[in-house]
Amino acid sequence: ETGVTQTPRHLVMGMTNKKSLKCEQHLGHNAMYWYKQSAKKPLELMFVYSLEERVENNSVPSRFSPECPNSSHLFLHLHTLQPEDSALYLCASSQTGHGYTFGSGTRLTVV
Amino acid sequence: AQSVTQLDSQVPVFEEAPVELRCNYSSSVSVYLFWYVQYPNQGLQLLLKYLSGSTLVKGINGFEAEFNKSQTSFHLRKPSVHISDTAEYFCAVRSGTASKLTFGTGTRLQVTL
DSSP states (O other): OOSEEEEOSEEEEOTTOEEEEEEEEOSOOSEEEEEEEOTTSOOEEEEEEETTEEEEEOSOOTTEEEEEEETTEEEEEEESOOGGGOEEEEEEEEOTTSOEEEOOOEEEEEO | OOEEEOOOSEEEEETTOOEEEOOEEEOSSOEEEEEEEEOTTOOEEEEEEEOSSOSEEEOGGGOEEEEETTTTEEEEEESSOOGGGOEEEEEEEEETTOOOOEEOOOEEEEEEO
């Protein structure tokens, strides 16, 4: 247990489904991140939230919609995904000036 | 702008042999450096970090790294590896007051008998 909890661990969804990934941290960190990790590709930073405000969106398609209702929770809402969106989605949190603490990830498969 | 280069995508090594995983960075300001390890189907776990002070940093699982400012490197070493060290290793850099980490592409360490 790292202090950052991601649910579900595995998710299989059809291209017309709507689902959400959840991330929760109780480390008192003030920033949270979503990363995408695909096979044989570098880690891709998707979104950054600092003090509950989105401060970075790295040209992510609109079928991915983040939500940060408070400093401890981060969601990634998914709809009409494509097979190429299948990947490991990692959530991380940090306190300014320190490294990240990662969750165990959600393995997403789009069929 | 900050960037990280991990020159080796894969490093095969026999058990009990020493290993070095290379990491070079570029940044125009002061840097903070990190190594993470990722086991199969897991998230990234912090191995060690350099923020300031001694350039030789010791981490978990017997790993250590040395910050070399003149060579802009932060290589990871272990004197004797174990089968359980088989994993993906990521180097990361954060510059100045920025909160964002920039990750390298990772090095796959494969330990065999």
